[in-house]
Amino acid sequence: MDLAAFRASLTQNAPPPGLGLPLQALWWDARGDWDRAHACAQDDKSAAGSLIHAYLHRKEGDLGNAGYWYARARRAMPAGPLEAEWEDLAGELLATPAA
Numbered sequence: 001m002d003l004a005a006f007r008a009s010l011t012q013n014a015p016p017p018g019l020g021l022p023l024q025a026l027w028w029d030a031r032g033d034w035d036r037a038h039a040c041a042q043d044d045k046s047a048a049g050s051l052i053h054a055y056l057h058r059k060e061g062d063l064g065n066a067g068y069w070y071a072r073a074r075r076a077m078p079a080g081p082l083e084a085e086w087e088d089l090a091g092e093l094l095a096t097p098a099a
Contacts, residue, residue: 003091022048023093026086029056047073048093055085 001009001016006027009016015027025040034056041053054069059082070077078085 001094003087003094006090006094020044020048020093022046022052023090025049025052025056026090026093029059030086034060048096051075052089055082055089058082058085 006016006023007030010027010030015024019027021040021044025037025044027037028034028040029037038053038056041049041056043049044052050069051073054066054073054075054077057063057066057069058077060066063077067077
């Protein structure tokens with residue numbers, strides 16, 4: 001699946017089958033369901049899960065908690081717009097097998 005197809009799937013009622021928890025989290029986030037997105041990220045113990053967890057707390061405005069999760073993912077907290085980060089994360093995960 002590419003980013004355009006992932007975005008197009010946002011019109012559905014549920015994420016496409018076969019997506020890992022980090023991509024499911026981004027899908028729910030894009031649909032405006034932060035709580036469901038957070039639950040998906042929290043349930044994934046991988047670096048990708050930590051990265052999405054970080055992004056979600058950054059979006060929430062809890063920068064201290066976000067910083068903790070970015071550090072667990074071994075990434076710096078981005079300074080750019082959240083929309084750009086979402087797109088970068090989605091593209092990265094879609095290009096990674098089993099994300």
